[in-house]
Structure formats: C-alpha cells, structure tokens
Amino acid sequence: GIQVEQSPPDLILQEGANSTLRCNFSDSVNNLQWFHQNPWGQLINLFYIPSGTKQNGRLSATTVATERYSLLYISSSQTTDSGVYFCADAGKSTFGDGTTLTVKP
Amino acid sequence: GAVVSQHPSRVICKSGTSVKIECRSLDFQATTMFWYRQFPKKSLMLMATSNEGSKATYEQGVEKDKFLINHASLTLSTLTVTSAHPEDSSFYICSASHRTANTGELFFGEGSRLTVL
Numbered sequence: 001g002i003q004v005e006q007s008p009p010d011l012i013l014q015e016g017a018n019s020t021l022r023c024n025f026s027d028s029v030n031n032l033q034w035f036h037q038n039p040w041g042q043l044i045n046l047f048y049i050p051s052g053t054k055q056n057g058r059l060s061a062t063t064v065a066t067e068r069y070s071l072l073y074i075s076s077s078q079t080t081d082s083g084v085y086f087c088a089d090a091g092k093s094t095f096g097d098g099t100t101l102t103v104k105p
Numbered sequence: 106g107a108v109v110s111q112h113p114s115r116v117i118c119k120s121g122t123s124v125k126i127e128c129r130s131l132d133f134q135a136t137t138m139f140w141y142r143q144f145p146k147k148s149l150m151l152m153a154t155s156n157e158g159s160k161a162t163y164e165q166g167v168e169k170d171k172f173l174i175n176h177a178s179l180t181l182s183t184l185t186v187t188s189a190h191p192e193d194s195s196f197y198i199c200s201a202s203h204r205t206a207n208t209g210e211l212f213f214g215e216g217s218r219l220t221v222l
Binding site for chain 1: 139141143146147148149151154196198200202208209210211212213215216218
C-alpha cells in the first residue's frame with residue numbers, strides 16, 4: 001500500500017516563529033488532507049487539498065501532486081498550535097506518523 | 106456542516122464485558138464510515154471500513170469477532186468491543202465521508218478512550 005512519510009517528526013518553536021511541515025507519498029494521492037490533533041485527541045480538519053494551494057488564516061498548504069508531496073505552513077505560531085499534525089491519503093485512510101509541534105511562550 | 110459525533114468520549118469497563126461506541130454524522134449522510142485505533146504517541150491505525158447496509162471490511166490482523174461493526178443507517182455506525190480485556194484499552198476514533206460530495210474528504214468524531222480494568 002501507499003506509504004506516507006512526514007517530516008520533521010518533532011518540532012519546537014518559539015511563539016511567533018514560522019514553520020513548514022512536509023508530507024511525502026510513495027504513490028499518487030487523490031484525496032490529501034491535513035489534520036491537527038489537539039491535546040484531547042480531537043482531530044481537526046485543516047485542509048482537504050488534492051492539489052494546489054489553500055490558505056486559512058495563519059495556515060496554508062500546498063500540494064504538488066505530480067511530485068507526490070504536500071507542505072503545511074504555519075506562520076506566527078501560537079501556543080495553541082501545539083499538538084500533532086497528520087497528513088493522510090483520505091481516500092485510502094492512510095496516515096503519516098505525524099509531526100509533533102510544541103510552541104513555547 | 107460535516108459534523109461527526111462519537112459517544113461515549115470515555116468509558117471504563119471490567120474485563121470480560123462488552124462496550125459499544127457510537128459514531129454519528131449529524132448533518133450529512135455518510136457513504137462510508139471508518140474506525141481507527143490509536144496507541145499513545147502513535148498514528149491512527151485503520152481497523153475497518155463500514156458501508157451502510159453491508160458487512161464491514163476489516164484490515165489484516167483485526168479480529169472481526171472481537172470488534173463488531175454495524176452500520177445500520179447512513180448516519181450511524183457502531184463499534185462493539187466484545188469481551189474486552191486490558192490489551193483492548195486504547196483511543197478509538199471514527200470518521201465519515203460525505204455521501205453527496207463524494208470527494209473522499211474525511212470528518213472525524215471526537216474519539217472514545219476505552220480503559221479495561
């Protein structure tokens with residue numbers, strides 16, 4: 001099956017810093033999604049982004065389907081951004097191992 | 106829109122008992138619902154895929170008789186952990202995809218934390 005690789009596995013930032021999270025796929029993906037899992041376990045949809053670029057406030061995402069990767073940008077990070085960020089091939093319900101983000105005040 | 110509700114959020118039970126977890130799509134009809142298990146500090150592991158009115162499709166290594174899935178309607182799927190044992194303790198999450206949108210985009214429930222004593 002398809003392999004989903006996320007990097008970096010862990011990231012520690014100072015509040016206000018920017019960051020880029022990456023997701024690589026071993027095969028073509030038609031239903032790429034980014035999620036944030038908060039400390040209580042809830043998975044929050046961030047982007048459904050099979051291709052192109054989307055922005056939502058301080059977050060944006062870009063998927064280059066032909067090169068099998070997607071990037072999640074977080075600008076002006078806040079402590080509430082802490083948690084685990086997952087990318088997934090939603091169509092195959094295959095998830096990466098996640099990036100654990102810690103934003104320090 | 107696209108809200109999925111999962112209940113209960115936490116359950117503690119004795120070893121040998123059965124526990125039912127419900128997953129409801131509140132404002133849309135779900136073609137397909139998925140059940141995952143998540144161990145601490147790990148990713149989501151797909152357990153099974155359920156389609157309304159048909160038998161669930163289980164992933165390799167998941168015991169069908171241990172984890173019973175019923176998808177009775179387009180808005181409700183249930184996971185029953187039968188004869189639960191301490192090793193079944195985990196965080197269980199469901200997701201659903203929108204029937205009419207049919208994009209494959211997933212919407213998640215809040216998760217259910219099961220502790221078996």
